Amino acid sequence: MREYRTLKDEVYNLDSLSEKEKKIYQEVHSYLEKNPDWTEFSTYWKDKLLEEFKDKRVEEIANLPIFRICQDLSSRLGIKQGYIRKDDYRDKLLEIIDSNFRSRYEFCKKVGIDEGFLSKVLRNQRSLSLDNLLRILGAVGYEIEFKKKKEKVIA
Numbered sequence: 001m002r003e004y005r006t007l008k009d010e011v012y013n014l015d016s017l018s019e020k021e022k023k024i025y026q027e028v029h030s031y032l033e034k035n036p037d038w039t040e041f042s043t044y045w046k047d048k049l050l051e052e053f054k055d056k057r058v059e060e061i062a063n064l065p066i067f068r069i070c071q072d073l074s075s076r077l078g079i080k081q082g083y084i085r086k087d088d089y090r091d092k093l094l095e096i097i098d099s100n101f102r103s104r105y106e107f108c109k110k111v112g113i114d115e116g117f118l119s120k121v122l123r124n125q126r127s128l129s130l131d132n133l134l135r136i137l138g139a140v141g142y143e144i145e146f147k148k149k150k151e152k153v154i155a
Helices: 019-033 038-052 058-062 065-079 089-100 104-111 115-122 129-138
Strands: 002-005 011-013
Touching: 011 038, 019 038, 019 065, 038 058, 038 065, 058 129, 089 104, 089 115, 089 129, 104 115
Parallel strands: none
Antiparallel strands: 002 011
């Protein structure tokens, strides 16, 4: 089984893609190997999917495995070319805040940190020490888990 593993650790079986998706994957991957500018590549794969799936709504296309794979390929290229950054703990912290609290103020009150400090952390202008991160996560029912890094696979 050939698989594709995204930056967010989602795994897609390339062999189980539809024939249309396999063709798109090959074309998009071939274009990626030419190392185009990230913005050009992003336009290319989105246009390709819209053209090939013109009978589907955009929301349906966005749920296809080939969309997720192309999106990930685009993210990897954007990171490589310095247009975007790889997710870090700040992104996960923001996700926790947004999904569990009505506001950042409410989160800050719960965990006992200054809202201005949190803002600077989320903008990568300040950092949380490991001890503070553990304390904050514990206060909202989360913990850090270690996992072995997986080898990046791009078929």
